[in-house]
Amino acid sequence: MPLAREADPKTEKPKKEKLHKMHRVGGWDIVIMIVLAVFALLTLYPFWYVIIGSFNEGQDYAFGSVWIIPRVFTLGNYVVVVKDQRLWYSLRNTVIITALVTLLSLTFTSLVAYAMSRRELRFKKFFQVFNLFTMFFGGGLIPYFLVIVMLGLYNNFLVYIVPSCYSVYNMIVISSFFRGIPEELRESMLLDGAGEYRIWFTIYLPLSTPVLATVGLWVATGAWNSYFTTMMYTMGQKELMTLQFFLMKLIKEANISTSDVSGDLLNQITPQTVSFAAMVLASIPIVMVYPFIQKYFSKGIMIGALKG
Amino acid sequence: MKQKAGTKKKKPFTRRDAALLSMVSISVIFLALFAYLPMFGIVLAFKDGDYKLNILDAILDAPWVGFDNFGSFLRDPNFLRVIRNTVCLNLLMLAIDFPMPIIFALLLNEVRIKPFRKSVQTIANLPHFISWIIFGGIVIALTDQSTGIMNPILEAFGLSSKENPVNLMDAQYFWVVIILTSIVKNTGWGSIVYLAAISSVDTTLYEAATIDGATRLQKAWYVTLPSIAPTITVFFLLNVSRLLSNSFDQFYAMQNVNNLEMSEVIATYSYKMGISQRRYSYTAALSFFNSIISVVLLLSANFISKKLTDRGIFG
Numbered sequence: 001m002p003l004a005r006e007a008d009p010k011t012e013k014p015k016k017e018k019l020h021k022m023h024r025v026g027g028w029d030i031v032i033m034i035v036l037a038v039f040a041l042l043t044l045y046p047f048w049y050v051i052i053g054s055f056n057e058g059q060d061y062a063f064g065s066v067w068i069i070p071r072v073f074t075l076g077n078y079v080v081v082v083k084d085q086r087l088w089y090s091l092r093n094t095v096i097i098t099a100l101v102t103l104l105s106l107t108f109t110s111l112v113a114y115a116m117s118r119r120e121l122r123f124k125k126f127f128q129v130f131n132l133f134t135m136f137f138g139g140g141l142i143p144y145f146l147v148i149v150m151l152g153l154y155n156n157f158l159v160y161i162v163p164s165c166y167s168v169y170n171m172i173v174i175s176s177f178f179r180g181i182p183e184e185l186r187e188s189m190l191l192d193g194a195g196e197y198r199i200w201f202t203i204y205l206p207l208s209t210p211v212l213a214t215v216g217l218w219v220a221t222g223a224w225n226s227y228f229t230t231m232m233y234t235m236g237q238k239e240l241m242t243l244q245f246f247l248m249k250l251i252k253e254a255n256i257s258t259s260d261v262s263g264d265l266l267n268q269i270t271p272q273t274v275s276f277a278a279m280v281l282a283s284i285p286i287v288m289v290y291p292f293i294q295k296y297f298s299k300g301i302m303i304g305a306l307k308g
Numbered sequence: 309m310k311q312k313a314g315t316k317k318k319k320p321f322t323r324r325d326a327a328l329l330s331m332v333s334i335s336v337i338f339l340a341l342f343a344y345l346p347m348f349g350i351v352l353a354f355k356d357g358d359y360k361l362n363i364l365d366a367i368l369d370a371p372w373v374g375f376d377n378f379g380s381f382l383r384d385p386n387f388l389r390v391i392r393n394t395v396c397l398n399l400l401m402l403a404i405d406f407p408m409p410i411i412f413a414l415l416l417n418e419v420r421i422k423p424f425r426k427s428v429q430t431i432a433n434l435p436h437f438i439s440w441i442i443f444g445g446i447v448i449a450l451t452d453q454s455t456g457i458m459n460p461i462l463e464a465f466g467l468s469s470k471e472n473p474v475n476l477m478d479a480q481y482f483w484v485v486i487i488l489t490s491i492v493k494n495t496g497w498g499s500i501v502y503l504a505a506i507s508s509v510d511t512t513l514y515e516a517a518t519i520d521g522a523t524r525l526q527k528a529w530y531v532t533l534p535s536i537a538p539t540i541t542v543f544f545l546l547n548v549s550r551l552l553s554n555s556f557d558q559f560y561a562m563q564n565v566n567n568l569e570m571s572e573v574i575a576t577y578s579y580k581m582g583i584s585q586r587r588y589s590y591t592a593a594l595s596f597f598n599s600i601i602s603v604v605l606l607l608s609a610n611f612i613s614k615k616l617t618d619r620g621i622f623g
Binding site: 028029032033035036037039040042043044046047049050053061062063064065066067108111112114115116118120121122123127130131134136137138139140141142143144145146147149150151163165166168171195196197200221224225226227228231232244247248251252272275276279282283286287290291294297 | 338
């Protein structure tokens with residue numbers, strides 16, 4: 001039953017370009033491409049602006065008009081950021097958090113998704129309601145804060161990990177993908193006497209690369225880009241600092257650390273250009289990864305989003 | 309299919325059932341702790357727990373005060389401003405930002421040169437992966453009165469002058485900045501679902517339309533758009549239910565003391581009241597009120613949509 005219902009996106013994706021190919025490029029195409037190109041340039045420019053700013057001397061940047069390429073080139077901004085102890089603490093924390101949260105969240109969420117995709121799951125209706133209800137109603141900020149304090153997670157590294165290990169929305173997305181996996185594969189494993197955990201691990205996970213890559217990237221991006229958790233549930237000391245929180249200190253409070261920086265260098269930089277350098281450094285990892293996972297997006301998201 | 313739903317026969321409880329239950333119990337544990345347990349904390353909204361040193365004192369020792377907390381925020385002029393910002397901005401974004409990914413997807417779908425399409429898509433996705441704190445920092449730099457590029461551009465259009473430069477981070481421009489930054493950050497990413505929906509439109513429909521002599525605009529309007537209408541409906545309804553929520557990250561990143569008048573929304577206001585000022589009960593009441601309204605909005609949007617189009621979020 002679920003097979004016929006869910007198998008759509010993969011099977012029925014015929015060559016729709018065939019029709020298009022017969023046309024030649026006309027006036028409309030040019031107009032559309034210009035519109036899109038302008039949009040792309042507008043999107044790209046802000047990032048370019050920050051990159052050139054980060055390579056420009058701070059004092060000189062303050063005169064303005066550094067818009068196309070660096071005017072007075074320097075690596076000083078990067079030197080100051082790299083010498084800031086907080087960068088390394090926050091980088092270490094953020095890498096650990098992102099890796100652990102992504103791994104644990106995919107494991108736990110896909111396990112629940114597997115169980116929820118099985119027709120024979122006992123009390124299925126109850127579990128569905130139990131999960132769905134939380135998507136639409138919650139206690140709110142303060143009651144949640146209260147629970148974090150009660151569980152001893154306040155100002156504790158685990159506050160970054162434990163609450164992020166499971167997500168209902170992602171469970172629904174993964175679960176609907178699982179439902180599209182042919183039942184025959186599972187049945188052949190049943191004959192071999194495999195248990196549910198083994199079937200999940202050896203059949204469902206390997207066949208679900210698109211959705212796991214997509215959801216994994218969501219989770220990783222969320223973990224990498226979050227500063228709210230640090231602000232809310234820690235006291236913001238450097239041992240518990242995250243990358244985005246560190247950036248917030250630089251950007252909103254111009255709070256740069258100059259204790260290890262020589263006076264000579266200090267004359268070349270300003271909090272503004274140093275924060276540019278930090279922004280560039282902090283964005284590199286995610287920007288390097290997402291174009292490669294992009295190809296899975298439409299396959300991975302579509303099913304979940306449409307059914308969810 | 310051995311058995312049909314509805315005619316369930318009692319089957320013996322097997323190890324397989326136990327395994328599945330053990331899997332699903334993961335969700336029960338996490339949600340019990342981080343979703344259901346906080347719901348009990350809502351009692352704070354009915355107690356006088358403001359300014360307690362420790363939030364645990366607030367919930368254990370504070371006296372009951374009924375609906376006083378609700379009254380105090382509903383009478384608070386700050387709160388009324390916050391509500392205005394939240395609701396008006398969200399309505400504006402629903403009108404201006406929401407259609408953007410759809411238009412973008414329709415345009416992208418018309419592009420026949422694959423490398424061009426791929427590159428535009430990759431670029432358009434980029435902002436989604438950059439945190440709001442960075443993106444906000446960039447916007448602040450771009451709009452800076454002395455060093456940013458925004459003012460010279462505005463000057464070129466006669467909208468600003470060297471003597472009297474426009475500060476886009478000022479209160480009066482804040483909504484414009486929010487709407488524009490949301491477009492840049494979300495359009496590409498939001499279009500993915502619509503592109504996926506477009507790619508599964510039945511191609512015979514296009515062929516039939518071509519035979520009937522439809523222009524490309526007509527095909528987009530009469531074939532593509534109706535075909536992706538269900539997807540649009542679902543996302544529209546979800547957005548309606550978020551009328552009272554904003555991205556904390558986005559607003560906090562671009563707020564400053566000068567624009568609070570227009571930039572304070574429920575998400576940031578709750579943080580400041582609840583965590584910074586420790587007005588635990590006031591904030592709990594506010595969030596509870598917020599949750600109730602959101603649920604009502606979602607259900608009524610769903611109901612109206614079902615009446616009008618036979619489609620709701622739940623299918």
